[in-house]
Every structure is written in C-alpha cells, then in structure tokens.
Amino acid sequence: MAKNIQSLERAAAMLRLLAGGERRLGLSDIASSLGLAKATAHGILRTLQHEGFVEQDPGSGRYQLGAELLRLGTTYLDVHELRARALVWTDDLARSSGEAVYLGVLHQHGVLIVHHVFRPDDSRQVLEVGAMQPLHSTALGKVLAATDPVAHAELVDAKREPFTARTVTELDEIERTLDLTRAQGYAVDNEETLEGVAAVAAPIYDRRRLAVGAVGITGAVERVCRDGELRPELIAAVRDTARSVSRDLGAKPF
Amino acid sequence: MAKNIQSLERAAAMLRLLAGGERRLGLSDIASSLGLAKATAHGILRTLQHEGFVEQDPGSGRYQLGAELLRLGTTYLDVHELRARALVWTDDLARSSGEAVYLGVLHQHGVLIVHHVFRPDDSRQVLEVGAMQPLHSTALGKVLAATDPVAHAELVDAKREPFTARTVTELDEIERTLDLTRAQGYAVDNEETLEGVAAVAAPIYDRRRLAVGAVGITGAVERVCRDGELRPELIAAVRDTARSVSRDLGAKPF
DNA sequence: GTGCTCCGTTCGACAATGCTAAACGCTATC
DNA sequence: GATAGCGTTTAGCATTGTCGAACGGAGCAC
Numbered sequence: 001m002a003k004n005i006q007s008l009e010r011a012a013a014m015l016r017l018l019a020g021g022e023r024r025l026g027l028s029d030i031a032s033s034l035g036l037a038k039a040t041a042h043g044i045l046r047t048l049q050h051e052g053f054v055e056q057d058p059g060s061g062r063y064q065l066g067a068e069l070l071r072l073g074t075t076y077l078d079v080h081e082l083r084a085r086a087l088v089w090t091d092d093l094a095r096s097s098g099e100a101v102y103l104g105v106l107h108q109h110g111v112l113i114v115h116h117v118f119r120p121d122d123s124r125q126v127l128e129v130g131a132m133q134p135l136h137s138t139a140l141g142k143v144l145a146a147t148d149p150v151a152h153a154e155l156v157d158a159k160r161e162p163f164t165a166r167t168v169t170e171l172d173e174i175e176r177t178l179d180l181t182r183a184q185g186y187a188v189d190n191e192e193t194l195e196g197v198a199a200v201a202a203p204i205y206d207r208r209r210l211a212v213g214a215v216g217i218t219g220a221v222e223r224v225c226r227d228g229e230l231r232p233e234l235i236a237a238v239r240d241t242a243r244s245v246s247r248d249l250g251a252k253p254f
Numbered sequence: 255m256a257k258n259i260q261s262l263e264r265a266a267a268m269l270r271l272l273a274g275g276e277r278r279l280g281l282s283d284i285a286s287s288l289g290l291a292k293a294t295a296h297g298i299l300r301t302l303q304h305e306g307f308v309e310q311d312p313g314s315g316r317y318q319l320g321a322e323l324l325r326l327g328t329t330y331l332d333v334h335e336l337r338a339r340a341l342v343w344t345d346d347l348a349r350s351s352g353e354a355v356y357l358g359v360l361h362q363h364g365v366l367i368v369h370h371v372f373r374p375d376d377s378r379q380v381l382e383v384g385a386m387q388p389l390h391s392t393a394l395g396k397v398l399a400a401t402d403p404v405a406h407a408e409l410v411d412a413k414r415e416p417f418t419a420r421t422v423t424e425l426d427e428i429e430r431t432l433d434l435t436r437a438q439g440y441a442v443d444n445e446e447t448l449e450g451v452a453a454v455a456a457p458i459y460d461r462r463r464l465a466v467g468a469v470g471i472t473g474a475v476e477r478v479c480r481d482g483e484l485r486p487e488l489i490a491a492v493r494d495t496a497r498s499v500s501r502d503l504g505a506k507p508f
Numbered sequence: 509g510t511g512c513t514c515c516g517t518t519c520g521a522c523a524a525t526g527c528t529a530a531a532c533g534c535t536a537t538c
Numbered sequence: 539g540a541t542a543g544c545g546t547t548t549a550g551c552a553t554t555g556t557c558g559a560a561c562g563g564a565g566c567a568c
Contacts, residue, residue: 005297112321
C-alpha cells in the first residue's frame with residue numbers, strides 16, 4: 001500500500017493532541033510530544049492556524065483547536081445520510097419511550113454519537129453529539145461489534161475498562177454476549193457503563209445489508225427495567241425504530 | 255512572511271470543498287475543482303481518509319467529510335473558554351426573556367454560533383451550533399463588526415446580500431449603524447436577515463477589554479418588538495448577560 | 509456482446525517542498 | 539543583570555510530495 005503524506009499525518013496528530021486533556025499547548029510541548037523539531041511543528045501550526053483549524057492565544061502564545069473544526073464537524077452532521085434518515089424516527093422513539101435516544105456509528109476505537117434526542121421531560125440535559133462511547137460495555141457498542149467485523153476487531157484489540165462492578169471485560173464472555181446480540185437482534189447495557197443506568201440498542205442496515213450504525217435508548221434502571229431486565233416494550237420500540245431507519249436506507253425487510 | 259505548507263493548504267481546501275453544496279464528490283471532480291492532478295488529489299484523500307477526516311463511499315467510490323471532524327469540532331466546543339463561561343448566564347437569559355439565545359464568535363467572513371439555548375417552550379427547534387451568520391445584517395454580526403477591527407474589515411470586504419427588503423447593504427449606512435452600536439452598547443436586527451424575525455445582541459469582552467464574542471436573543475417581531483422597536487427590557491437583559499459573561503472572563507466593569 | 513469513456517488507483521522519476529539546525533528577539537524568573 | 543526557555547525566522551539540503559502515464563473495472567451506447 002502506498003504511503004500516506006507525512007505532513008498531513010503530523011497535522012492530524014497535532015489536532016488530536018490539542019483535543020486531548022489540556023485546553024491549550026505551547027509550541028515546544030507540541031513539538032516534543034510528537035518528536036518533531038520546533039521549526040517543523042511551527043510550520044504545521046502556522047498553516048493550520050491560517051486555515052482556521054488552530055488558534056493561538058495572543059497573550060500566552062499557546063495553541064488550541066480552531067473554529068473551522070466546529071464548522072466542518074457540523075457540516076459532517078448536516079450531510080450524514082444515516083442521521084438525516086433517522087431524525088424523524090428518533091423523535092418518535094423518544095416520545096413513545098419517554099427516554100433519551102442516541103444514534104451511533106463506528107469511529108476509530110469506539111462509537112461516535114451522531115444524533116441525540118433529549119428525554120422528553122423538563123430536566124436539564126447535556127447534548128452528547130460528538131461524544132465517543134466504548135464498544136465493550138455500551139448497548140450501541142455491542143450492537144456495532146456484533147454486526148460489523150471492523151468494529152469487532154476494534155473491540156478485541158481495545159483495552160476493556162471495568163467502568164462498574166457489572167462491566168464484562170473477559171473476551172470469551174463478551175463473545176457470548178455478541179452471539180446473543182446477533183441471535184436476538186438487540187444488545188443491552190445493564191449498568192455496565194454507568195451505575196444506575198441501563199440501555200438497549202438495535203442495528204441499522206443499509207441497502208446492502210451492511211450495518212452502518214445503531215440506535216438505542218438510555219435511562220435510569222428504575223424506569224427502563226422491570227424485575228432486573230429491560231422492559232420488553234422498550235426493546236420492541238427500539239427494534240421497530242431500527243427497522244424503520246433501515247428501510248429508509250434501502251434495506252429490504254427479511 | 256514564511257510560506258505555509260502546500261499539502262496542508264490543499265487538504266484544507268479539499269475539506270472545504272466537501273463541505274460545500276454536494277454531499278459527496280468524486281476524485282476527478284475534486285481534482286479538477288482544485289486544479290490538481292488526480293494522483294495528487296488521491297494521495298491527499300487517502301491520507302485524510304486514513305486519519306478519519308474523509309470517508310469514501312464503498313459503492314460509488316465518492317468521498318465525503320469524515321467523523322473525526324465531528325469529534326474535533328465537539329472538542330473545540332468543550333474547551334472553548336467563552337462558551338464555558340457563558341453557559342449558565344445564557345440559560346438564565348433564555349428563561350428570563352422567553353426567547354432563543356445565541357452566542358457567536360468571529361470566524362472567517364462571518365459569525366460562528368458556538369452556543370444556542372432553545373426558546374423555553376415546547377416548539378420543535380433546530381440546534382444551530384456550528385452555523386455561520388452574516389456580519390452585515392445580524393445583531394451578532396453588527397456587534398462583532400462594531401467592536402473588533404478584524405470583523406469590521408471582513409464586513410467591509412464582504413458581499414452584503416439583501417436578505418429582506420429591510421436589509422441595509424450601503425456601507426455608509428452600515429457604518430452609521432456601527433457607530434450607533436458602539437455608542438449604545440448593543441445592536442439590533444429588525445427583520446434584516448429573516449422576515450418576521452428580530453434580534454438584539456451585545457458584546458462580550460475579555461480581561462484586556464478585547465471583544466471576544468457576542469450574545470443575543472432572537473424571536474418573532476410580534477414578541478420581541480413593541481411599537482416597531484425592540485422591547486427595552488429585552489435589551490437590558492441581553493446587556494446584563496453580556497456584562498456577566500465579560501466579568502467571568504476577567505473584564506473589569508467600567 | 510463489443511467497444512468506448514471515464515472512473516479510482518498505482519507506480520516511478522524528479523523537482524519542489526518540507527524539514528530542521530542554528531540563530532534571533534522577547535519575556536519571565538531568579 | 540543574567541539566564542533559561544519561549545515562539546519565530548532563515549537558509550541549505552535531503553526527502554517527500556507531485557504528477558504523467560498506465561492500469562483494471564464499471565457503466566453506457568450501439
């Protein structure tokens with residue numbers, strides 16, 4: 001396979017570094033973190049700044065992510081076919097289930113949330129579009145890993161963090177869970193990612209029957225579970241929504 | 255001044271092209287649009303795809319914006335200091351005014367919305383974070399142009415489109431409006447951008463008294479105007495919010 | 509079914525660019 | 539006042555990015 005362009009790879013690494021923990025980084029920190037000469041790092045930053053991908057704080061001279069990323073990220077959402085097709089169905093699912101709805105796709109080592117409908121009540125909620133979720137513990141992640149070989153490989157290679165006492169991290173047990181997900185057509189997260197929170201998700205297919213994403217709901221276990229299991233009517237609603245979106249994407253019903 | 259890195263400039267141009275009208279573009283279209291050889295464009299796209307900034311549709315071979323842009327764009331928002339400081343105040347403003355609240359910063363030739371609080375009612379609303387607004391007709395834009403010389407230069411250089419019959423496009427008249435904005439500390443958009451919609455915005459300053467953004471409210475003229483003018487209590491509320499955010503950013507009150 | 513056009517992709521030669529050591533001016537610290 | 543380390547700039551050079559040519563494949567017209 002042909003090589004990639006080195007300066008583009010370095011620029012991408014720089015943007016990811018700036019997206020890490022620290023809000024702003026100095027040029028020397030960036031250079032040393034990436035093993036580059038200061039002049040090299042400076043040339044890349046100067047170009048990224050000119051294009052709006054990076055901004056420099058005039059006072060301290062440090063660099064941070066730039067506004068052009070927000071603009072392009074928003075455009076990514078605007079033209080995202082799966083999301084566009086799912087918009088109506090996910091509003092309906094939030095209304096009928098009374099819970100928060102999420103739409104996720106595989107991105108790098110996890111699930112990227114591309115749509116989020118707030119739980120239809122008056123509580124204060126935070127929009128999670130753009131957030132990443134793990135593959136091994138979340139309902140969305142298990143669905144993607146069960147239906148998409150690339151996602152499966154990412155899950156296998158990843159470090160599986162035990163977020164709660166109920167998080168499954170053993171690969172054998174996870175594989176059995178994925179087999180069950182394939183058989184029953186949905187996955188469940190019963191306090192594996194957050195204590196007190198449960199979720200259910202189902203896969204969305206395109207016209208070639210390839211999995212392209214997953215839709216799910218999330219809520220407090222007191223509301224979404226009964227006798228320690230996800231409420232069947234919620235599972236049915238999520239699967240109905242997934243089928244509807246799949247049909248809109250051209251997938252033939254079996 | 256030193257030159258920027260050509261391949262990074264080309265990559266940025268490619269991403270902006272993909273963010274334009276068409277959802278997906280073919281390699282040959284991209285190459286000819288940017289005046290590049292196909293092999294050159296292909297090398298850049300291959301690298302952008304590897305880094306997640308671009309995705310290729312397996313069926314048609316065409317290219318579109320990638321998910322990494324959403325992730326980085328969201329991180330830009332998460333670490334944006336102005337937005338972080340403004341979050342609480344803008345929620346209060348939406349409640350007290352009963353209207354939608356926007357927070358904008360200068361980006362390229364316009365106003366980039368970095369925060370948007372929905373009007374506190376049950377109507378269906380679309381999140382506009384990431385959207386661009388023009389400088390010449392919007393309240394946010396006029397505030398930025400009145401307080402930030404860079405924004406002012408962008409407004410002067412830009413093509414001033416008449417969105418409604420009330421849009422002011424003559425530079426002399428706009429300069430008088432900006433003088434008024436500086437004098438009174440706020441700007442108004444009375445059906446200049448959208449018919450039936452009015453807005454008011456005020457500037458936000460940092461600790462060096464530099465304008466770093468603007469906050470405003472937008473609503474139907476029937477609600478936000480009285481006798482053809484913006485309601486004074488709404489103007490006062492917006493200006494109070496702008497002062498509060500400015501103080502949080504370290505600006506001393508005069 | 510055949511021929512044609514144009515697609516995205518690959519390869520290798522080469523010239524232009526990106527890389528970087530060194531030096532600079534500036535600021536903060538001691 | 540001296541020092542350290544910051545971001546920035548310059549010039550030389552080696553490596554990389556560019557691109558012409560060719561390829562296999564898909565779609566379309568006849």
